[in-house]
Amino acid sequence: MLGRASMLLPCRSILPARARPFSTDLPAAPSADATFTEAWTKVIPNMDPPKTPLSFMQPRPPTPSSIPSKLTVNFVLPYASELATKEVDMVIVPATTGQMGVLPGHVATIAELKPGVLSVHEGSEMTKYFVSSGFVFIHANSFADIIAVEAVPLDRLDVNLVQKGLAEFTSKLSSATTDLEKAEAQIGIDVHSALNSALTG
Amino acid sequence: MASNAAVPFWRAAGMTYITYSNICANLVRNCLKEPYKTEALSREKVHFSISKWTDGKPEKPTIRSDSPEE
Numbered sequence: 001m002l003g004r005a006s007m008l009l010p011c012r013s014i015l016p017a018r019a020r021p022f023s024t025d026l027p028a029a030p031s032a033d034a035t036f037t038e039a040w041t042k043v044i045p046n047m048d049p050p051k052t053p054l055s056f057m058q059p060r061p062p063t064p065s066s067i068p069s070k071l072t073v074n075f076v077l078p079y080a081s082e083l084a085t086k087e088v089d090m091v092i093v094p095a096t097t098g099q100m101g102v103l104p105g106h107v108a109t110i111a112e113l114k115p116g117v118l119s120v121h122e123g124s125e126m127t128k129y130f131v132s133s134g135f136v137f138i139h140a141n142s143f144a145d146i147i148a149v150e151a152v153p154l155d156r157l158d159v160n161l162v163q164k165g166l167a168e169f170t171s172k173l174s175s176a177t178t179d180l181e182k183a184e185a186q187i188g189i190d191v192h193s194a195l196n197s198a199l200t201g
Numbered sequence: 202m203a204s205n206a207a208v209p210f211w212r213a214a215g216m217t218y219i220t221y222s223n224i225c226a227n228l229v230r231n232c233l234k235e236p237y238k239t240e241a242l243s244r245e246k247v248h249f250s251i252s253k254w255t256d257g258k259p260e261k262p263t264i265r266s267d268s269p270e271e
Contacts, residue, residue: 079244115225115229130229132222132225132226132228132229133221133222133225133226134222149222149223149225149226150225150226150229150230150241152229152233152237156233156234156237157232157233157234158232158233158234158235161231161232161233162232165228165231165232179213179214179215180214180215180216182214183210183211183213183214183216184216184224186210186211187211187221187224187225187228188224188228191225191228191229192228192232195229195232
């Protein structure tokens with residue numbers, strides 16, 4: 001599977017480069033909407049034009065010409081923003097293709113995450129989270145957006161519940177009849193064994 | 202392009218990514234230690250307040266909560 005992926009990647013990167021540049025290679029987006037303000041002043045010259053969403057957003061940082069020294073990480077969950085534009089040295093993400101280490105200057109990548117441990121390395125500190133699933137978008141300008149549905153620090157996990165769950169799903173797999181039940185049992189086994197190795201490894 | 206690509210087992214069984222992701226998240230939440238577990242499960246509860254309208258006026262609303270995901 002890795003062989004096929006590496007064969008596809010060179011093919012895919014040649015075509016888009018001719019047709020459309022990557023989003024982080026574009027010049028930074030303007031912070032004020034010029035066409036809107038012109039149209040407004042033509043119709044209503046006396047009032048100040050209202051601010052458009054574009055002026056509230058921070059412009060996309062351009063790709064620097066030399067590799068930056070820090071990786072900027074945005075780690076978000078549906079209910080909270082765990083890390084917001086935090087500058088770190090490295091993050092190791094549990095991608096479906098294996099543990100992926102992301103350093104500043106990493107090639108732009110989109111990776112799907114599997115249940116596993118995410119570790120954020122900053123200086124000599126390392127923070128670990130168990131991520132249930134999600135995606136990581138690494139941009140060419142050394143920004144990494146990690147989005148997960150559920151991420152918990154490892155010390156909030158209960159080892160007994162994990163092992164009980166693993167045993168329960170292993171028995172469910174052997175007693176499963178339909179494809180869907182088998183898939184659910186397999187998911188249970190994958191998640192619980194990842195939890196187990198996170199807590200014991 | 203990759204119509205013969207190995208699909209993940211859950212997609213082969215007819216499950217969508219979002220269902221898979223929600224199942225994984227629920228399993229992780231069920232393995233949390235106590236105060237965090239109740240917080241997480243209560244955070245994910247969904248309630249609906251439904252009121253039928255007759256003659257342009259709402260009747261008394263009923264509250265329905267999302268049944269737990271299988």
